[in-house]
Amino acid sequence: MWKQLEPKAVFRWFAWVSRFPHGSGHTEQLAEACLAFARERKLACRRDAIGNVVICKPGRGSSQSAAPLILQAHLDMVLAAAPESGRDLLAEGPRLQTDGEWVWAEGTTLGADDGIGVAVCLALLDDPTLEHPPLEIVLTVDEETGMKGALALDCAGLQGRRMINLDAEQEGIIYVGCAGGNKVSCVLPVRRIFTSGRGWELRISGLRGGHSGMDIHRGRASAARLMGRTLFRLSRETALYAAEAELGQADNAIAAEGTVRFLLPEQADPTAEVQKLEACFRSEYAAADPELRQVLEPWRPDGPVLDRDSTNRLITLLVCGVQGVEEMSQAVPGLPQTSGNLGLLRVTDREIRGEFCIRSTFDSQKIMLNERLACLAAALGGRAAYSEGCPAWEYRAESPLRVCCEKAYEALYEKKPISRMIHAGAECGVFAAAIPELDCISIGPEIRGAHTPAERMRVESVRRTWIWLLEILRRL
Ligand SMILES: [Zn+2]
Incomplete structure (x- = not known):
């Protein structure tokens, strides 16, 4: 043949x-x-x-x-x-x-x-x-x-x-x-402390993900954004201490899964809030991500956790970092002009590191989003580093x-x-x-x-x- x-x-x-x-x-x-x-x-x-x-x-x-x-x-x-x-x-x-x-x-x-x-x-x-x-x-x-x-x-x-x-x-x-595009690494400092509480693990999965350029306008959910929204909501109700978080595979792929582990006060039960948010997400993304799941399970803490300030830095990065289409082209109908994607996030003992992929038809708008992340990182006591990228x-x-x-x-x-x-x-x-x-x-x-x-x-x-x-x- x-x-x-x-x-x-x-x-x-x-x-x-x-x-x-x-x-x-x-x-x-x-x-x-x-x-x-x-x-x-x-x-x-x-x-x-x-x-x-x-x-x-x-x-x-x-x-x-x-x-x-x-x-x-x-x-x-x-x-x-x-x-x-x-x-x-x-x-x-x-x-x-x-x-x-x-x-x-x-x-x-x-x-x-x-x-x-x-x-x-x-x-x-x-x-x-x-x-x-x-x-x-x-x-x-x-x-x-x-x-x-x-x-x-x-x-x-x-x-x-x-x-x-x-x-x-x-x-x-x-x-x-x-x-054109480039990578931006946002690195934020963390401080770890020992504190008591009940451990929880939140897992986001079942998203379609995709290419951070070719698929960015398809309305798919990003695990980074969902995680940020859920953590923000839980931390608003009660004292939340994040311990570990990981998201995504590469800066240039829409994050399709993520896991975060955290402590809450003994008496707090986040189950109902997490379920309510999952229902919201599932209806928002019913067409693009029908398999979306947000699962909460008890987790046994085994070490120091991020203090409240560090936890808030993590949440702010997830909630406010650029994600998705920023502007559509006026010259070419249907073409995304400028976009950003938080595709990879890791938390170590020393830092929170988020890797973004920025793209734009205009190099000047690529710089605009680089600078926005630089502002965000600086406001959070960290820094943003840009790769040279391609024109x-x-x-x-x-x-x-x-x-x-x-x-x-x-x-x-x-x-x-x-x-x-x-x-x-x-x-x-x-x-x-x-x-x-x-x-x-x-x-x-x-x-x-x-x-x-x-x-x-x-x-x-x-x-x-x-x-x-x-x-x-x-x-x-
Ligand atoms: Zn090729």
Whole structure:
């Protein structure tokens, strides 16, 4: 079945890429193999200090002497395995499966994000009969862990002033802009004391969570916000001492679960209040998070707890920290413009640490939310530290490359592709910031469930995207 998938060349190279383990931070083998591939074909190639690979191929046919084109994909993939799969993607590549309609991997992420982009580049480099302008193939490392490869790439070595990024996941859509983003760590001091009382554990679970950019406008609950609301209500009635709290998995995921343990006076019983709030939350989020649960159980305290001031700092951070869409775009209907997400919270003996992910189409509004968190942290006696993050990729009204891609798609498929901006980071933003005159778009075949073991890619969509790309290359 595998060998029959069309286009054969693209799927052959996709299978080749999948033979190598290539998680973020572990792209060495695949990068070296790509260099060997280029040398065998006598193509100029190089690898920079961080591991990015650049391969050049002269133009051919009618567009032989056209301006060069950068084609860009990322070498690394997210490693995620279903717990029962027993597979270790650090040791081996994903095991590909297909039913002729979809491609997926046995129990793990497929790595079509962005192995298919790499495969398309290799198929183009490998075929001496295709017509195209001079190509600069740029394969970056560690896109999935903060775009470190793209940020470190020396773009002065690139000739191209137009670029097609091959890391999009919906066929027939041309991505033309994205939000910039960064992380903010809010660190607040704590003091622990010994005090008596009755221990309780509150667990919030069953939320859908999701990507802090792509899903931020879907009305889903954040465990951070729910925890803050419940703790505030309980602490208003009586003296509450928080002991431990943990929330979420990563700054860029909406917190889907959280647990907090705390002490209340012996005679206090928070059960009714917690149930009342759970009922409120369940009706507020009935559509987006039908499985929402807030469960309270007795807990046996086993050490010092946060004093009242420290407890209030924790509650204030949860209640007042930025969460969700701050502003919607006025230029693009339905597009979140600026958002924040408290995705990760930990409390240690020394500090409360909350990790936020901030995104905006405008770098200036990203700074606005950074500053708001700085104000909040300072008011609570702590501090906020910002990561540099990635720049926004602003929409260009004037884009000959986009027009060429639209015309090619229309000629082939008799409908106009949709231009879209996304509320998430993309490597295009890094390139657009480094090369101010860059005309840049992003396309790719249909991929579902990226970054999860359910990741799969539609075969027919790979074929259509490949033919579209060849048509674009002919027309450039
Ligand atoms: Zn990707």
